[in-house]
Amino acid sequence: MDRPPRYAVTMPxxxxxxxxxxxxxxxxxxxxxxxxxxxxxxxxxxxxxxxAGDVARPLSTAPGAGRHTCLHAVPLP
Structure with a gap:
């Protein structure tokens, strides 16, 4: 299965x-x-x-992501 080359990840x-x-x-x-x-x-x-799917799991710390274990991800063309 081909993976999208990029995603938009929503940070709360x-x-x-x-x-x-x-x-x-x-x-x-x-x-x-x-x-x-x-x-x-x-x-x-x-x-x-x-x-994986529409869930982004942070591997590094970024402002706003620190306390979140999963974020919404949308594939981009």
Whole structure:
């Protein structure tokens, strides 16, 4: 199965502030996790996620993602 080359990952707004979510675009790295899940990262390389289906699991810390174990991911063309 072909994997999308990039995804839009929704990062929640700051807790208790009702701020809008932030969308981060991540690109395929060609790497995989120990269980074979594809790894994606932002352009700066500071934010990495493993994406399975429409769920992105953070592999690195990024503002807003620290306390979240899963984030919504949408494939992009």
């Amino acid at each position: 707004g700051p807790p208790g502030r009702h701020g809008p979510p932030e969308v981060v675009v991540v690109h395929a790295t060609g790497g995989v996790t120990a269980d074979g899940t594809p790894v994606y990262q932002d352009e700066a390389g500071a934010f990495q996620v493993a994406i």
